[in-house]
Amino acid sequence: MSQLRSLTMEHPLRERLAALLMLALHREGRQADALEHYRRVRSRLAEELGVDPGSLLRRVHQRVLTAELPDESVVVNFPGAAPPRQLPPPVQFVGKERELAALDSATRAGSAAIAVIVGAGGIGKTWLALHWAHRNVRRFPDGHLFVDLRGFDPTEQPMSPEAAVLGFLDALGVSPAAIPAAPDAQAALYRRVLTDKRVLVVLDNARDTDQVLPLLPGPSCTVLVTSRHQLGGLVAAHGAQPVAPDVLTDTEARELLATRLGQDRIAAEPEAVVDLLADCAGFPLPLGIVAARARLFPQLPLSLLAAELNHAASRLNALDTGDRRADFRAALSWSYKALDADAAEVFRLLGVAPGPDIGLSAAAGLMARSMPTTRNLLRRLEQVHLVQQYRPGRYRTHDLIKLYAHDRAVQDHFAEECEAALSRLVDHYVHTAFAAERLLNPRCAPFVLDPPVPGSRPDPPPDRTAALRWFETERLNLLAAQQTAVEREQHGLVWQLAWSLSVFHTRRGHRPDEVVAWRTGVDVTEWRADPVIRNRARRLLDCSCAGRGGRREAVEHLQHALVLVQCSGDPVGQAHTHRALAWAWGRQGDDERALEHSRRALRLFQSLDLPVGQVEALNWVTWLSSRLGAHGQVHAYCHRAPDLHHDHQHREGEATTLEGLGRLAHQTGRYAEARGFYQQALVLCRDLGIIHQEADLLDGIGQAYAAGGRDNQARIAWQHALELYRAQHRLDDVERVRRRLITLTDDPAAHGRAFSARET
Numbered sequence: 001m002s003q004l005r006s007l008t009m010e011h012p013l014r015e016r017l018a019a020l021l022m023l024a025l026h027r028e029g030r031q032a033d034a035l036e037h038y039r040r041v042r043s044r045l046a047e048e049l050g051v052d053p054g055s056l057l058r059r060v061h062q063r064v065l066t067a068e069l070p071d072e073s074v075v076v077n078f079p080g081a082a083p084p085r086q087l088p089p090p091v092q093f094v095g096k097e098r099e100l101a102a103l104d105s106a107t108r109a110g111s112a113a114i115a116v117i118v119g120a121g122g123i124g125k126t127w128l129a130l131h132w133a134h135r136n137v138r139r140f141p142d143g144h145l146f147v148d149l150r151g152f153d154p155t156e157q158p159m160s161p162e163a164a165v166l167g168f169l170d171a172l173g174v175s176p177a178a179i180p181a182a183p184d185a186q187a188a189l190y191r192r193v194l195t196d197k198r199v200l201v202v203l204d205n206a207r208d209t210d211q212v213l214p215l216l217p218g219p220s221c222t223v224l225v226t227s228r229h230q231l232g233g234l235v236a237a238h239g240a241q242p243v244a245p246d247v248l249t250d251t252e253a254r255e256l257l258a259t260r261l262g263q264d265r266i267a268a269e270p271e272a273v274v275d276l277l278a279d280c281a282g283f284p285l286p287l288g289i290v291a292a293r294a295r296l297f298p299q300l301p302l303s304l305l306a307a308e309l310n311h312a313a314s315r316l317n318a319l320d321t322g323d324r325r326a327d328f329r330a331a332l333s334w335s336y337k338a339l340d341a342d343a344a345e346v347f348r349l350l351g352v353a354p355g356p357d358i359g360l361s362a363a364a365g366l367m368a369r370s371m372p373t374t375r376n377l378l379r380r381l382e383q384v385h386l387v388q389q390y391r392p393g394r395y396r397t398h399d400l401i402k403l404y405a406h407d408r409a410v411q412d413h414f415a416e417e418c419e420a421a422l423s424r425l426v427d428h429y430v431h432t433a434f435a436a437e438r439l440l441n442p443r444c445a446p447f448v449l450d451p452p453v454p455g456s457r458p459d460p461p462p463d464r465t466a467a468l469r470w471f472e473t474e475r476l477n478l479l480a481a482q483q484t485a486v487e488r489e490q491h492g493l494v495w496q497l498a499w500s501l502s503v504f505h506t507r508r509g510h511r512p513d514e515v516v517a518w519r520t521g522v523d524v525t526e527w528r529a530d531p532v533i534r535n536r537a538r539r540l541l542d543c544s545c546a547g548r549g550g551r552r553e554a555v556e557h558l559q560h561a562l563v564l565v566q567c568s569g570d571p572v573g574q575a576h577t578h579r580a581l582a583w584a585w586g587r588q589g590d591d592e593r594a595l596e597h598s599r600r601a602l603r604l605f606q607s608l609d610l611p612v613g614q615v616e617a618l619n620w621v622t623w624l625s626s627r628l629g630a631h632g633q634v635h636a637y638c639h640r641a642p643d644l645h646h647d648h649q650h651r652e653g654e655a656t657t658l659e660g661l662g663r664l665a666h667q668t669g670r671y672a673e674a675r676g677f678y679q680q681a682l683v684l685c686r687d688l689g690i691i692h693q694e695a696d697l698l699d700g701i702g703q704a705y706a707a708g709g710r711d712n713q714a715r716i717a718w719q720h721a722l723e724l725y726r727a728q729h730r731l732d733d734v735e736r737v738r739r740r741l742i743t744l745t746d747d748p749a750a751h752g753r754a755f756s757a758r759e760t
Helices: 002-010 015-027 031-048 055-065 097-106 125-135 161-171 183-193 209-215 232-238 250-261 263-268 270-280 284-296 302-310 312-318 328-337 341-350 360-367 371-383 399-411 415-440 464-487 491-508 511-525 531-547 551-567 571-588 591-607 611-627 631-648 651-667 671-688 691-707 711-727 731-746 748-754
Strands: 113-118 144-148 200-206 222-227 241-243 388-391 394-396
Touching: 002 015, 015 031, 015 055, 031 055, 097 113, 097 125, 097 241, 113 125, 113 232, 125 200, 125 222, 144 161, 161 183, 161 209, 183 209, 200 209, 209 232, 250 263, 250 270, 250 284, 263 270, 270 284, 270 302, 284 302, 284 328, 302 312, 312 399, 328 399, 341 360, 341 371, 341 399, 341 415, 360 371, 360 394, 360 415, 371 388, 399 415, 415 464, 415 491, 464 491, 464 511, 491 511, 491 691, 551 571, 571 591, 571 611, 591 611, 611 651, 651 671, 651 691, 671 691, 691 711, 691 731, 711 731
Parallel strands: 113 222, 113 241, 144 200, 200 222
Antiparallel strands: 388 394
16 A cells, blocks of 8 residues: 555546555445545646646545445556666757647547648758657646657668567566567557557657557547558548648747857858758758757858858768668658659659649659659658648649658669750740730730741640730749740740740839840840841840849840841831830930930831731830820821720720820819829739739829829728838839828828829
């Protein structure tokens, strides 16, 4: 009795000990003492754990109440030893509040709690599991079991469930003589020993559901499983709750480095720390390796370590510690070696794909496989967390994993296959972008594409709305594909991508991307013998630069381009260059020169019988005439424009004409009519996705409201315009509208004086 009392005092929350003490007191005729002990245990469980006694203790309590001598079989297999404490030591930990909260929810007391922590190698699954376990250690008074199942160890076989069960039985104090020979009987004994006990079971690095199932205890226990596989069977059949840790945020990663290196060392080299965080991409394992190297060599500047990591060719080598347990390349290799041949091939190809992510149809082109087959192969990579489907049909790979995939392609002598795959992928982007551009700008075809490369799987959007959405989704991938084409010296594809992107970039206000695309396009067209293509590329680049603020430089380049097209006998190029010069001079505020070039462009387009060019040139003449106050000419032009727009279904031109009519109405004091024209144009621009012009129209609507004394409506319109100007990085326009809002706020009565007819 005295030994039992001592054990009960040492472990006051162990219900099996409490049940044994109650039985002993009851046998001695001390029923009241037994019931009092039950009351104390129940109160302590409620206060410290927020739970009620388990079924075993409740059964013993009921038998004591009824004065029935309990059958000792209700307390079978009590080992008589201290509870197992197998958790590895605590680890330095930061962040992961979302994941910790998810584990709290998944393992709430009173339920059959199984949480599966899934993710890529090096993402911090075990790190998270151990931190949560140590943080919740008091919830499990009957012990903690831990086993590394070696599910993805490249040098050792995965641990069998039978071996893990035997290890657990030994930790639980079961005598070897009492362990049956049959594995099923051993598993049954393991579950019986844990009946009604509150034990935490941590199954680390599980390979699959079959390895886990024999190790699941009874419903009173909590189980944490970590795995690179999703373990869908465990989730579906046993209600396991999946928890997928994400990479650390920059703040969390910085905190981890500071915890391990000290705040002083971090503060001493802030730029190097920024580079280190970027190169480790939020993975806890690489961050830990970097911190370990820095601690081993305290005299080593962090900048030298950052420089080593900054080069893609040496980054994985810099994360090689020589210890496979703390080596990022080795950690990823465990997942890679578990792939079948087809999935491994797809993984290598993803390592060379340009851009931050990839869509399903593009991936099908990269792999030269059908869409269903591609989806299935990507799902296999998802299951081991080497790729993430972060939204339906869109896949991405973390930077370091992608770098490892490229590394595997090199090591596995996969260069020829990668070259063919890159050709297919770039061709997929070129042909799909061309088809999407035709939907946005169907009036003329600028060039003729070669037939698609076999297996490239072009995927033309079905309509204009889908085309805009596709361009927005693939924008960064298209720019990356263009750079890949440059590196592969596929010069025709380079300027074709720039051309196909031009309408989208202009409509959506992506001026910086437009400049980048056309600078790249011009660089390769300089090698072309075709002067028409070369001059067009140069003209479009100059217009893009003018749109970003390089107006004087753009005018000089365009004047030089005009001489070249005149010398080459290219009247179409002359007409377009005059129109571009009109735009560039207009951006500089020289409306008279701009109007002269617009008129020349109009005459050339008329002589060439190019109605689309006539419409666009006429819009410029109309707009510039209104700015110069030539209202009679504006009326004449505006009467001509609608017929041309209607005949050629030129909705962009219709929007521009309506904008010009709005300006004319504003300048002649018809503010309500001006708003009507602007609002009609705004509907067309929003339907066409022309965000650049949408901002200007909102600005005009604000001016019309302000001029009419309707300050609140003016403020709303200008605030919307300001948001669009900021999103498009149109800094001059941002400052102009910001000043208007300040003027409106500071002196509402002065707004009518603040906006001259010339400014509008």
